Amino acid sequence: MDNRGAAEEPAIEAYGLGKRFRRGWALKDCSFRLPAGRICGLVGPNGAGKTTLMGMAVNLLKPTAGTVRVFGETPGPENAGRRTAFLAQEKPLFRRFTVAETLRMGRELNPGWDQRTAEEIVRSGDVPMGARVGTLSGGQRTRVAFALAFGRRPDLLILDEPMSDLDPLVRHELMAVLMAGAAEHGTTVLMSSHMLADLENICDYLLVIAAGSVRMAGEVDELLTCHTLLTGAGTGEGVPQELARHTVVESRTSGRQITALVRPDGPVAGTWQADAPSLEEVLLAYLRSPDAPPLISPSAQADPKVAAA
Ligand SMILES: Nc1ncnc2c1ncn2[C@@H]1O[C@H](COP(=O)(O)OP(=O)(O)OP(=O)(O)O)[C@@H](O)[C@H]1O
Numbered sequence: 001m002d003n004r005g006a007a008e009e010p011a012i013e014a015y016g017l018g019k020r021f022r023r024g025w026a027l028k029d030c031s032f033r034l035p036a037g038r039i040c041g042l043v044g045p046n047g048a049g050k051t052t053l054m055g056m057a058v059n060l061l062k063p064t065a066g067t068v069r070v071f072g073e074t075p076g077p078e079n080a081g082r083r084t085a086f087l088a089q090e091k092p093l094f095r096r097f098t099v100a101e102t103l104r105m106g107r108e109l110n111p112g113w114d115q116r117t118a119e120e121i122v123r124s125g126d127v128p129m130g131a132r133v134g135t136l137s138g139g140q141r142t143r144v145a146f147a148l149a150f151g152r153r154p155d156l157l158i159l160d161e162p163m164s165d166l167d168p169l170v171r172h173e174l175m176a177v178l179m180a181g182a183a184e185h186g187t188t189v190l191m192s193s194h195m196l197a198d199l200e201n202i203c204d205y206l207l208v209i210a211a212g213s214v215r216m217a218g219e220v221d222e223l224l225t226c227h228t229l230l231t232g233a234g235t236g237e238g239v240p241q242e243l244a245r246h247t248v249v250e251s252r253t254s255g256r257q258i259t260a261l262v263r264p265d266g267p268v269a270g271t272w273q274a275d276a277p278s279l280e281e282v283l284l285a286y287l288r289s290p291d292a293p294p295l296i297s298p299s300a301q302a303d304p305k306v307a308a309a
Pocket residue numbers: 021022023025026044045046047048049050051052053
């Protein structure tokens with residue numbers, strides 16, 4: 001669905017966004033739009049620029065080039081900042097605070113604080129309210145940090161690899177909490193993760209970056225339906241001639257069999273078995289093929305006017 005024209009501003013819109021550190025560009029010419037209300041997976045190899053992008057959306061980093069807007073505003077402590085909660089990769093918490101004190105701090109700092117939900121998230125993991133944060137396991141600390149971010153009831157929740165230190169059961173439980181809460185409150189979620197199979201179950205939107213630029217962005221359904229996985233008999237090296245008119249994202253030869261992920265431009269000639277790829281197959285193909293043409297679906301295309309606003 002294309003949200004253009006909807007009354008709600010996009011949750012995030014970036015145009016020509018870039019960040020340069022001493023060693024070079026961490027993110028370059030990055031343009032996309034994330035419509036409000038989506039659960040968006042942010043995918044990319046190590047060092048692709050995911051944390052840098054999130055840092056600019058939450059005003060921890062200033063862009064070197066271009067623009068990023070959150071609900072139509074430049075990120076800052078005011079409106080956009082108040083509507084956004086960020087769970088950083090290192091989950092910064094006060095180690096000397098007890099869990100109860102941590103939640104009390106959340107309540108005192110945030111007018112729309114949802115104590116019941118925050119407590120439920122903590123209690124369902126049997127984390128003692130009286131325990132000091134510094135004595136908790138990594139996964140328990142993540143649960144508390146998650147409760148703190150979620151309890152703010154933000155309109156935009158930005159999570160940097162939230163699942164990396166969670167066991168599979170906790171991961172599923174917290175992601176279910178996330179999805180139910182987001183559905184109930186219309187929260188937009190931007191979540192980076194390397195767990196591609198998990199993202200398939202959680203996300204309805206996707207942003208893929210590699211080497212500092214956008215490789216793919218849009219509705220998961222849309223991105224899936226425009227790809228086909230072809231399997232056929234390989235006759236040699238390289239992309240077979242009959243695929244030349246289509247966009248071949250990746251082609252791999254194994255023995256006498258060739259497998260190609262393509263964006264077909266009309267019917268495919270030749271004898272191929274055509275299958276619908278999984279999200280994981282599409283993501284892996286794009287991650288392995290940095291030279292494949294990027295794919296930005298209409299709902300994810302940034303409006304150049306954002307840069308001028
Ligand atoms: N504060 C900084 N100073 C200098 N370089 C930085 C800084 N922060 C990030 N970088 C560089 O920017 C690039 C992008 O880093 P970033 O942390 O955004 O990647 P990432 O996609 O989040 O990676 P990962 O999946 O490993 O968490 C990397 O090359 C990194 O070394």
